[in-house]
Amino acid sequence: MSPEAVMEWSRKQFTDWQEANAKSINSLEVQENTSISDCKWKAPEMGCIKINVDAAVKEGQDWFAIGMVARNHLGHFLGGKTMKLAGRVSVVEVEMVGISEAMSWAIDGIPGDVVVESDSLISVQNVLQAKENLLEIGDLMQQCRDILQENSRLSLSFSRNQANRAAHCMARISCEVNGFMIISSPPSQLLEILLSESSVY
Template sequence: MISKAAVDWSAKQVAEWKRANNKPESAERVSDSRPTNESRWQHPVPGNLKLNVDASVIAGQNSYTLGMVIRNHQGEYISGKVMRCAGRVSVLEPELEGIAEALSWAQNVTEGEVVIESDSLASVNAVQKGHENLLELGDLVQYCQDMLRANERFMISFVRRQANRVAHEVARI
């Protein structure tokens, strides 16, 4: 689980975000994998949640970390999760694993849609467009695709790193 320091930091980031973005929300959602010009976190529509996910891989380390944060349509922190995993990997593998973990974790959400956001364009494209020739990562991509097909309430989208900053910082804890 996330430490109190991480929760406090996330709450501070959300408060700062609210102050900086004191304007009405657009009802439009980004649902494709094309990069947008938006560099700020966008609210989901009322009743839905956003689950931002990111991986942190440090060169020379024999481990990597996954960070996830769920927020509601008002930008309020709902829950967070940090996972440290063993292994020396390329960046794509932990990013895909983070999406898979986010999809699995999202099954605990009982109401509304869950928009899962990642700043890994390659991972989001692999899951959305069905790239199956990623060698050892093919099973992970297939798992994510199966999870999305099995639950219509889940959606995955690409966001710029700036819009995924809270998950990025949680992953670096």
């Protein structure tokens, strides 16, 4: 590489580092300012369905898993979905695949208004802020933006890890099975979480 190219590459790396560092600081500020109520799962508005989604990646494995849970305004379990996909990708990319799959599920299989909720702050921010991303994951982010723009009944939001326990549990279940599964009744591993988060109990 020429000296000019090396300098340009170095400047780009430094700028990227500054942006990533600023995001980390903002994330810490969000954590410090978050109340206890923000750490609990919140039911959607009446008539709306919420899909919580999470992803699981095991180091050294050539696959990743995604888990989704759909609930109504009372916290009642409406359905779940598990997916185990081949590939060794970054955590952010896996989370983006999860968001994309949850949106597709909402469009194809769930009527009415739907909120897709993920605990990946970076993924949610990148989709909602519509910033250009030149990495391969940028195409996936743009796909999610297009889906949101074309479907007014669909929205995307961020939740903290503690408020995304059901999807996290479903993602772990996904690690144990192959392929895709649509679940109509909650598995035993999920019952305690659902009961504790339901407004009925």
